[in-house]
Structures are given as structure tokens and as C-alpha cells.
Amino acid sequence: MGKGLAAFAAAWLATMGIATATPAAPAWSLLPQPAHAYPAASPAVEIADGAVVAVHGADRPQLQAIVDRFVHLLADTRGLRLHATTAADARAAITFNIDPHADVAGGAGYRIVIDDQGIRITARTPRGAFYGSVTLWQLLTPPGWTRGSAAEVAAGVIDDHPRFAWRALLLDSGRHYQSVAEIERLIDWMSLDKLDVLLWHLTEDQGWRLDIPGYPALTKTGACRNAVGLDAELTGSPDQPYCGHYTAAEVREIVRYAAERYVTVVPGIDLPGHAQAAIAAYPWLGVTGQRPPVWTDWGVSPWLLKPDAKTLHFVDDVLDEVMRLFPSKYVSIGGDEADKQQWNASPAVQAQMHQLGLANMDQLQGWFTGQVAGHLTAHGRTPVGWDDELVAGATLPAAEVVMSWHGNDGERVALAALRQGHDVVMTPQESLYFDHYQSSLPDEWPGQPPMATLRQAYDTVVIPHGASAAEAGHVIGVQAGLWTELMPDFARDQHALYPRVAALAELGWSPAAAHDWHGFLQRLPAELERYRALGIGYADTAFAPAFDVTAGAGDTLRVALANQTGFGTIRYTTDGSAPTPASTAYVRPLTLAARDRTTLRAATFMPDGYPLAAPRMQVLDAATLLGRDSSQLASCSHQPGMRLGGRQPARGPRPVYTMDVGDMCWLWPQAPLAGVTHVNLSVARVTWRFGDEAKDAVVRPRVGAAGEFEIHADSCTGPLLARLPLTPAAQASGQTRLGAPIATTPGNGARDLCIVATGDPRDGQWALARITFSKGNTETGVPQGERRTGKR
Missing domain, CATH: 3.30.379.10 (Chitobiase/beta-hexosaminidase domain 2-like)
Known part of the structure; x- marks a missing residue:
């Protein structure tokens, strides 16, 4: 001061x-x-x-x-x-x-x-x-x-006053489209957390969302894709394409609306990668001359813009219209995830690279980016791009602002950008990509791995370690990203963004000396109440009770309760009633008789009675330890699994499956098999749309035509305990229950289990929702312990 x-x-x-x-x-x-x-x-x-x-x-x-x-x-x-x-x-x-x-x-x-x-x-x-x-x-x-x-x-x-001038949220409208009204609501909410930049990601492999005069096919063709997977629920039919774009009038309205709330809309046009939708509209923009479809997969597409004069004229036309619509000083031109396999395979591109005296394709991308950046700077604008070329060892145009999303390895890439003289926006994927899921709770919503908790968001490093005072002065702000592969609607957007946006707001506005996690938690409940008054559907997972159930002494269950933040008082009931601020406070693990059937419900409260999280419930009995949801199983790669949403059933919540994309394999260490005679699986098929994951897919030989789930002991090639044919599930549109006897030896105790689905996941990946063992014949009906934790 x-x-x-x-x-x-x-x-x-x-x-x-x-x-x-x-x-x-x-x-x-x-x-x-x-x-x-x-x-x-x-x-x-x-x-x-x-x-x-x-x-x-x-x-x-x-x-x-x-x-x-x-x-x-x-x-x-x-x-x-x-x-x-x-x-x-x-x-x-x-x-x-x-x-x-x-x-x-x-x-x-x-x-x-x-x-x-x-x-x-x-x-x-x-x-x-x-x-x-x-x-x-x-x-x-x-x-x-x-x-x-x-x-x-x-x-x-x-x-x-603010610490940083750039306090931003990136909204991806390419993968899934948001209405003008929804974007304006988001701008309202952003401004109330003192965020001042909306980086609007408008072009993608999966959709080109902006009208450009002279290029009508960009939105006529490039704004529509086949309704694959859950997109069919949004359109109403697999035969109805998923479409959406913004007219010039709609863009001007959003820009005007944002300006009144002191939010700058920075347009994002991704170049030369993430361009499959543009090439689908105009094949001459690509290297092969062929017309691809607008992509229906997620991941990194190999369709890059051809780096020649004709393409650059197209890019100039696009940017001229962008500059007419968006008064922002900054224009984002992408530059990330440019898979150069088509460039490398093209004699014409190879010849151009050599003619320019360049050593490799990364340098050619740098040349292309320099041409685009030069057009912007000649018109008084500042280009903004991703840090990928710095990761590859290439350089970026000197005028370009670098968005550093490679936050691992001690902010090494951001530090390199600063030392090259760039202004830098810190947006590390590990903590500020809000499409990553927020907890390991069984009822956590879909999201990308790895988990990015509220605490991780709050503790984001905004000044790279090792930066000098002069270099630190070139960090102009922080930015969170909402990539929408797994965010098909505005409800998902809200759940993913809030309350992590509150952590982002404090990173961007408050002085470094004020950074205090515990103080932030003390102030957050009032902010959550404001969110509720504004109608924001925020996630409560940072405060939601988690149930850790283990075997106790004798015929008992030991139940420990905790939440992610350790903040608030957890209160519980054992009669199925909703917990209130007057319910029993949790102070130590509970001991419950396994022979009884107990409905345990728990919620988290502030001292004044304000509820920090909705009640969670678990039914506990002798069968509780015999079942696990997929969120409670490990992946066979030992990497965090992705959480994917399933089809919406006629009744009840949409299922969510935790899985390792491309490897239909789960591990249950030390599963309790003593006396077990039968196994039930709840399974569903998930449409394959994972693009660049295809090359690493694990294919296991099938026995039956439709494949099967297999359960092996000790390892994935160990003794076969059960085989459950997938024929009954192959034609189902949602979850299916499978059951089979399980082979165990007398006196079996706990054993490591590997659960696999055979076949090729690229034909439709099988998801495991839940595995339940029983000690009696339960081929019909619902086995004991089938109902697990959830928000109730």
C-alpha cells in the first residue's frame, strides 16, 4: 500500500x-x-x-x-x-x-x-x-x-486492488456448446469473484463455433458433428447431429455484456492444430487434400492446417473478423498439441521446411506461428499462445504472451518462458484445469484425471520457483481452464467450476502475503451461501463425508468418517434420518454390529449450523465389505482412472464409471473371499471416442463372441475364479447385472484380484460399475450390501 x-x-x-x-x-x-x-x-x-x-x-x-x-x-x-x-x-x-x-x-x-x-x-x-x-x-x-x-x-x-491484471477463466465452447444466456450467467458470476478475463475457446477439432464472412462452410459443416455416445442424449437421437455456433450479433452481445461487468472476452482460435473441423469444411486447409469428418473423438487429432500461403491468407481473414468482433488487446492463437505426423509424411511440407532453412517441424510450427503473430501485432493486438513449443525446445514470437499449462517439474516451462522475455499466464493443468474431478468420493461427478482438489487449486504456484524479481514481474496473471469433453451441459460446468473458482479468485486478486488456506476456509462458507443465492450449482465434495469401512474386532464394522479439507463438524445418524446441526458429532471411529443392518447418514456443518455438504449415506451390514464400486478399485496401470458418465436411466442418478481408458482392467487388493460362493457385476458399455489413446489400447482374447468379464486371483494371469459372458449385456443400452459362481478353495482368505473384460476396447469399452461377492445363491434379486454410498 x-x-x-x-x-x-x-x-x-x-x-x-x-x-x-x-x-x-x-x-x-x-x-x-x-x-x-x-x-x-x-x-x-x-x-x-x-x-x-x-x-x-x-x-x-x-x-x-x-x-x-x-x-x-x-x-x-x-x-x-x-x-x-x-x-x-x-x-x-x-x-x-x-x-x-x-x-x-x-x-x-x-x-x-x-x-x-x-x-x-x-x-x-x-x-x-x-x-x-x-x-x-x-x-x-x-x-x-x-x-x-x-x-x-x-x-x-x-x-x-488486484495482484494481477489477468484473472481468467477459459471456457471451451468447441467440445460442447453453451448458449448465450448461459455464458452471460457465467460472466455475471465471474465478475462477482473479481475475475476479469474470459478466454473463449471457439474452434476445435469437434466444432468451429464462429461465423466468418466468406467462409460459410465453417459453420454449415464445421459446427456440426455426428451425435456419438452421450451427445445423442443432447440431440435426442443418434441421427440428429450435434451443432452450434455463434453469430456476429451474438458475439457482440456477449462482448458488450462482459464489458459492462469489467470482463474482457479474449477470443481463442486454435492454430495450427485442433483444426479438424475447419479442414472438414475446407479440405484444402489440410495437408492430405482429403475431407475428414468433424471429429467425434476426444484427444489430439493429427489434422493440422497446411503451413502455406493460401492457409495463411485464410487465417488472416479469420483474424480480421475476430478483431472486428472482439476489441480485446489480446487474441489467443493456440499452438498446443500439434501432432505433426501428417506434416512429416507430406513431401510438400518437407520441401517447404527445407526451403525455409528449418531443421525440424517444431521450427516450422514456430515459423507459422510467427506469421500469424505478425498479422496481429501489425494491427495493434497481442498474440497469446500455449507453451508447447517451449516444451519441444523451439521458440515463440517475442511478442507472444505464454499460457503455461505444463506445471509439472517445478514450473520449468514457465520459467523458460520468463527467461526468454515473455509475459506469462500461469494455468497449470495439475491444479487449475477444472475439468479434472475434485474428489475420490463414489458420487463424484465425471472428470479427467488426475484429481485436482480445492486445496490444490488454492496452493497453485503462481511465481515459478527460481524466478528473479524482474522475471516475476512478467507473470501477468493466473487462469483456470474448463475443457468440456466431459461437460455436456451447464450443470456440469457449474459443478466443475465452483467452488474452485473462489480459490482462483484469491490467487489472482489477493497479495501473496495474504495467502492462508485456513483463513480461506473460514471465509468460504459465506461465499458458498452467496453462490447458493445466485443459483450456482456448486460442488460440495471438499466438505462431504467419506466412509472408510473396515473389519472390526469380532463381528463388527469399524467406520471412520472424514472430509477432504478436515474443516467443519461431521454429524451423523444411524437410523436413516437426515443429520441436523443437533445430531451427534463425529469424534472417533464408530463400531457397528455387522449382524445388524444400519443406515448411516452423515453431513458436515459449520458451528452456526450452516450445512457445508449434503448428507451422504451408506447401508452397513455383514455384506458391506464384500462389494466395491469402481471408484474404490485400482487401475491395472496404477494410474488415476478417468470418471466417465453413463447413459441416463429412466429413474435415479446418471451412473459414473471409473476406468483406465484403453485398458478394461481393475484391481482389488486383498479381497475378502472367505466363504464366498458367488459374484455379481454391474457393467455397461461406453462408446469409444478417445482418439489418441487408440494406439495404446489393450486387447485381450475373447472366449465367447461377445467377450466376457474374468476374475483372476493373485495377478491378471493368475487362477481364473469366474468368467461372466457379456452376451446378455452386449445389446443393452445401459447397465446390466451379471452373475456367476466363483471358484474358491476351502479356507480361502483375502486374495489380490484382477478383474478384466476381454475384447478390444476400441469396439466399445466395457465399464465396471460395481463388483459384489456373496456367501449364498444370489443369482436373482439384489445381493446384500449392493447399495453403497451416495448423496441422499
């Missing part, structure tokens, strides 16, 4: 009778944490229904619009209806003032003073006033707020 701001805060606190050496405990629950907050012990200010909000100073029309949106937001969420006025009004409880000479930090900074004269927000610019209005909304929605009641705001001073 500047000397002027520090002096102001100290002087103000002195007039309030507050010493500044040891500030009082924070009186506000704000997220992201402000740069500087000085609570006071003076009486709180009350803001009740009908309170007056005065609008003063410069940029009056823009400030009026900000205040109007603030008033509507407060009415919609808190239920308080305030009255805004531009007239001098001594009764004003809240005053917004734009003063270009105000002693605040930068154009995005603001100051809030709360004392016996009311609440005063001061900023140099409308942007700063907007962020001040967001903080004021949070001050008026503290922990435990009640809709419609008057709000009390503790006195003090807040002097705030």
Missing part, C-alpha cells in the same frame, strides 16, 4: 480510538481477501430496506449503471431494496464516488470507509467502483445473513 493510503488508514483508525500495531480480528468475510483491511471496534453501520445510495463524482452514467446493478443484486440475493439517487442527500447510508485523483491504488483499486457517517466507496475509475460494489455486496451478505433483514456492517477501512 502506498504511503498516502497507509497514513490515511492509520489516521482514520486513530480517530476511532483504534491502535494500528495489532489489528483486531477480521470482522468481515470477504473473498477474495482484500489487499488491506482495517476493522475497527466502533459500532456497526446498519443498512435496512429503503436505505439511500448516493452517486457522486466523475463518470456519472457509468457509475450510475454500476450502482443500479449493485442495487438489483442486493435485492435479488439479500432481499434488501435500496434507493439510488444522484442528488445531494444527507440521509445517504451509502455513497459511491469516482474521483480521478483519489489516493487509491491504480484504476482497479478502491477504498471503503465504514463509520458513523455510513459507508463510502471511493475509486479513480468506474472499474474500481465496480470492484468496490462487489466487496460492499459481500459486506452486506455476511455469514448467517437472513433474507430481508437489515444488514449490520462492522466499521473499518478497506483499501484494495
Whole structure:
């Protein structure tokens, strides 16, 4: 904080009778944490229904619009209806003032003073006033707020400004399309977490989403793909293609809407890879001259743009339209995952590479990117691209901003970009790719591996280790990515993004010295309540109770409860009733009689009774330890499995399967086989659409025409304990139950098991939902212990 701001805060606190050496405990629950907050012990200010909000100073029309949106937001969420006025009004409880000479930090900074004269927000610019209005909304929605009641705001001073200028979310509209209304809702929510960049990923192998004059086939052909797999549920039929694109008018509307909320929309046009949809529209853009389909697989396609003059003219035309539609200083041109097998196989491309005096195809991609970047810089724009070429040892155009997604190996790639003089945006896939699933709970939603928890997101390294102070100054921000292969609808988007966006917000806005995981957790419940008031379908998995059930002494079960964060109080019931804040608090593992059938339900609460997570349930009896969901099994590669959604059944939740793509194989270490006579499997076939995983698919020989599941002891080539033919399941559209006797020897105890499906996964990968053993003949009916944990 500047000397002027520090002096102001100290002087103000002195007039309030507050010493500044040891500030009082924070009186506000704000997220992201402000740069500087000085609570006071003076009486709180009350803001009740009908309170007056005065609008003063410069940029009056823009400030009026900000205040109007603030008033509507407060009415919609808190239920308080305030009255805004531009007239001098001594009764004003809240005053917004734009003063270009105000002693605040930068154009995005603001100051809030709360004392016996009311609440005063001061900023140099409308942007700063907007962020001040967001903080004021949070001050008026503290922990435990009640809709419609008057709000009390503790006195003090807040002097705030962002740490980074680029606080971004990437939205992939190429794999799955979002409506204009959904994108605008997302922009609203982003702005309330003080994020200011939406990187809009508009072109992909699976869909070209932007109208370009002169190239009608880009959207007529390139915006539609066959409805493969679960896409058929979205279109209503496998015969109805999955389509969607944005007109120029729709783009302008989204850009305008975002600008009013101080969010910049940065367009993303991926080059030269991720271009199969464009080549499907215009085959001359590719190397082979052939027309591929718009891709229906996920992964890395080998269809690259041909790096010649004709293609570059096309790219210039596309970028010219992009620059007309998007006023953003930045334009993202991709550059990632460019599989060069077609370039390497092309004599024409080989000849071009040699003619340019280049040593390899990575250098040719660098040349191509340089031509594209030059067109942008000639028009006053700044190119933004991925760090892949740096990983390959090549260079990027000097003007290019690098988005570093290779966060492993100690941020080595980001550090290399900084040392080459690039500005860098940190977006490591390990912690800030929000399409990665958030927990190992059985009811976790679909997502990519490996797991990226709320804590991992919060602890993202934003300044690479080893960076000098000068190099650190070139880190311009942080960005999370929502890639939508497994996000077919807006409900999935919300669940994947929130509350991890709150962690992203604090990374981007708050000073490094304020980074405090435990403080973040203390402030998060109030933010979750705001999310709920806004209608955001956030994930509660960071706080949801997990059940760890093991054999206890004698004929008992030992049940340990915990959640991912260790935050909140877990409360439980054993009679099947919903836990409440008055239910028994969990303090140590439970001991339950295995001969009984107990319905255990548990939920997590704050001390004030606020529920952090919905109740989870598990039915426990003698058969509990004889079954496991696929989420509780290991993959045979010992790598984290992918979580894939299955078909929506007529009743009940959509199933989710944990699997190693390309290898239909699961491990159950030390499975309890004593006395077991029968096994049941719940299985389903998942459409193969995993592109670049095909070459590594594991094919096991089939016995029957449809294949079978096999259970082996000790290893995947060990003694065969059971074979379950897949004929009954081969024609099913959803889950199927299979059962068979299991061969065991007298006195068998625990043994390592390998469960495999035979056949070629590329013909349709078999997913294992659940395996259950029993000690009696259960070929009909539901075996004991079949119902596992879930959200109830």
C-alpha cells in the first residue's frame, strides 16, 4: 500500500480510538481477501430496506449503471431494496464516488470507509467502483445473513486492488456448446469473484463455433458433428447431429455484456492444430487434400492446417473478423498439441521446411506461428499462445504472451518462458484445469484425471520457483481452464467450476502475503451461501463425508468418517434420518454390529449450523465389505482412472464409471473371499471416442463372441475364479447385472484380484460399475450390501 493510503488508514483508525500495531480480528468475510483491511471496534453501520445510495463524482452514467446493478443484486440475493439517487442527500447510508485523483491504488483499486457517517466507496475509475460494489455486496451478505433483514456492517477501512491484471477463466465452447444466456450467467458470476478475463475457446477439432464472412462452410459443416455416445442424449437421437455456433450479433452481445461487468472476452482460435473441423469444411486447409469428418473423438487429432500461403491468407481473414468482433488487446492463437505426423509424411511440407532453412517441424510450427503473430501485432493486438513449443525446445514470437499449462517439474516451462522475455499466464493443468474431478468420493461427478482438489487449486504456484524479481514481474496473471469433453451441459460446468473458482479468485486478486488456506476456509462458507443465492450449482465434495469401512474386532464394522479439507463438524445418524446441526458429532471411529443392518447418514456443518455438504449415506451390514464400486478399485496401470458418465436411466442418478481408458482392467487388493460362493457385476458399455489413446489400447482374447468379464486371483494371469459372458449385456443400452459362481478353495482368505473384460476396447469399452461377492445363491434379486454410498 502506498504511503498516502497507509497514513490515511492509520489516521482514520486513530480517530476511532483504534491502535494500528495489532489489528483486531477480521470482522468481515470477504473473498477474495482484500489487499488491506482495517476493522475497527466502533459500532456497526446498519443498512435496512429503503436505505439511500448516493452517486457522486466523475463518470456519472457509468457509475450510475454500476450502482443500479449493485442495487438489483442486493435485492435479488439479500432481499434488501435500496434507493439510488444522484442528488445531494444527507440521509445517504451509502455513497459511491469516482474521483480521478483519489489516493487509491491504480484504476482497479478502491477504498471503503465504514463509520458513523455510513459507508463510502471511493475509486479513480468506474472499474474500481465496480470492484468496490462487489466487496460492499459481500459486506452486506455476511455469514448467517437472513433474507430481508437489515444488514449490520462492522466499521473499518478497506483499501484494495488486484495482484494481477489477468484473472481468467477459459471456457471451451468447441467440445460442447453453451448458449448465450448461459455464458452471460457465467460472466455475471465471474465478475462477482473479481475475475476479469474470459478466454473463449471457439474452434476445435469437434466444432468451429464462429461465423466468418466468406467462409460459410465453417459453420454449415464445421459446427456440426455426428451425435456419438452421450451427445445423442443432447440431440435426442443418434441421427440428429450435434451443432452450434455463434453469430456476429451474438458475439457482440456477449462482448458488450462482459464489458459492462469489467470482463474482457479474449477470443481463442486454435492454430495450427485442433483444426479438424475447419479442414472438414475446407479440405484444402489440410495437408492430405482429403475431407475428414468433424471429429467425434476426444484427444489430439493429427489434422493440422497446411503451413502455406493460401492457409495463411485464410487465417488472416479469420483474424480480421475476430478483431472486428472482439476489441480485446489480446487474441489467443493456440499452438498446443500439434501432432505433426501428417506434416512429416507430406513431401510438400518437407520441401517447404527445407526451403525455409528449418531443421525440424517444431521450427516450422514456430515459423507459422510467427506469421500469424505478425498479422496481429501489425494491427495493434497481442498474440497469446500455449507453451508447447517451449516444451519441444523451439521458440515463440517475442511478442507472444505464454499460457503455461505444463506445471509439472517445478514450473520449468514457465520459467523458460520468463527467461526468454515473455509475459506469462500461469494455468497449470495439475491444479487449475477444472475439468479434472475434485474428489475420490463414489458420487463424484465425471472428470479427467488426475484429481485436482480445492486445496490444490488454492496452493497453485503462481511465481515459478527460481524466478528473479524482474522475471516475476512478467507473470501477468493466473487462469483456470474448463475443457468440456466431459461437460455436456451447464450443470456440469457449474459443478466443475465452483467452488474452485473462489480459490482462483484469491490467487489472482489477493497479495501473496495474504495467502492462508485456513483463513480461506473460514471465509468460504459465506461465499458458498452467496453462490447458493445466485443459483450456482456448486460442488460440495471438499466438505462431504467419506466412509472408510473396515473389519472390526469380532463381528463388527469399524467406520471412520472424514472430509477432504478436515474443516467443519461431521454429524451423523444411524437410523436413516437426515443429520441436523443437533445430531451427534463425529469424534472417533464408530463400531457397528455387522449382524445388524444400519443406515448411516452423515453431513458436515459449520458451528452456526450452516450445512457445508449434503448428507451422504451408506447401508452397513455383514455384506458391506464384500462389494466395491469402481471408484474404490485400482487401475491395472496404477494410474488415476478417468470418471466417465453413463447413459441416463429412466429413474435415479446418471451412473459414473471409473476406468483406465484403453485398458478394461481393475484391481482389488486383498479381497475378502472367505466363504464366498458367488459374484455379481454391474457393467455397461461406453462408446469409444478417445482418439489418441487408440494406439495404446489393450486387447485381450475373447472366449465367447461377445467377450466376457474374468476374475483372476493373485495377478491378471493368475487362477481364473469366474468368467461372466457379456452376451446378455452386449445389446443393452445401459447397465446390466451379471452373475456367476466363483471358484474358491476351502479356507480361502483375502486374495489380490484382477478383474478384466476381454475384447478390444476400441469396439466399445466395457465399464465396471460395481463388483459384489456373496456367501449364498444370489443369482436373482439384489445381493446384500449392493447399495453403497451416495448423496441422499
